Amino acid sequence: MSLRGEGAAASIIMVAAVARNGVIGRDGDLPWRIPSDLKHFKALTLGRTVVMGRRTWEELGKPLPRRRNLVVTSRTIEGVETVPSLPAALAAARGPVALIGGHAIYAEGMDHADEIHLTRVDGAPNGDTVFPAIDPARFRRVATVPGERGPRDEYGFQFETYVRLS
Numbered sequence: 721m722s723l724r725g726e727g728a729a730a731s732i733i734m735v736a737a738v739a740r741n742g743v744i745g746r747d748g749d750l751p752w753r754i755p756s757d758l759k760h761f762k763a764l765t766l767g768r769t770v771v772m773g774r775r776t777w778e779e780l781g782k783p784l785p786r787r788r789n790l791v792v793t794s795r796t797i798e799g800v801e802t803v804p805s806l807p808a809a810l811a812a813a814r815g816p817v818a819l820i821g822g823h824a825i826y827a828e829g830m831d832h833a834d835e836i837h838l839t840r841v842d843g844a845p846n847g848d849t850v851f852p853a854i855d856p857a858r859f860r861r862v863a864t865v866p867g868e869r870g871p872r873d874e875y876g877f878q879f880e881t882y883v884r885l886s
């Protein structure tokens with residue numbers, strides 16, 4: 721069953737930065753500072769409806785500009801649209817969607833995403849939140865592109881693209 725919004729060209733992507741040990745978060749924040757990857761994130765998500773869990777929303781603190789922001793939560797939150805579940809978010813979205821974390825959104829998103837865009841962070845920092853395993857029977861890696869590490873990037877990184885097989 722398709723849960724996508726109207727528009728045949730709608731696509732659902734997941735976007736995440738993941739360390740070698742699977743870590744994506746620590747104490748409600750990113751465990752690294754990689755400004756070059758934030759630029760990459762912006763380019764991938766601009767114009768899409770971004771769907772995130774409540775803790776990721778709290779980390780951002782304000783809506784991402786030039787994107788419709790949907791927060792999955794059981795709470796009522798001032799200043800942003802909220803939905804009670806990921807399927808409700810996908811049903812509410814019109815056009816292309818980006819699932820931007822955290823853990824449960826990514827785990828449930830594996831059933832819905834057409835593509836996964838991972839930034840592989842070349843480090844293994846301590847953390848409390850991890851990216852779920854990507855099932856090779858469901859997604860194939862189709863591209864690996866070295867990232868250009870800038871002077872303010874704490875780690876090196878590469879960009880990986882996975883597409884859905886089934």
Ligand SMILES: NC(=O)c1ccc[n+]([C@@H]2O[C@H](COP(=O)([O-])OP(=O)(O)OC[C@H]3O[C@@H](n4cnc5c(N)ncnc54)[C@H](OP(=O)(O)O)[C@@H]3O)[C@@H](O)[C@H]2O)c1
Pocket residue numbers: 735736737738743744745746747748749750772773774775776777779792793794795804805806820821822823824825828849
């Ligand atoms: N490296 C990356 O790319 C990346 C990306 C995003 C986040 N992060 C990091 O990850 C951490 C936050 O992620 P997290 O996994 O702890 O939290 P999260 O997914 O951002 O938020 C969890 C909350 O979202 C709601 N929620 C999430 N999935 C749901 C679902 N399927 N159905 C219903 N409600 C759902 C619930 O809210 P209620 O409790 O309000 O009901 C849940 O308590 C932070 O450290 C952040 O910096 C990293």
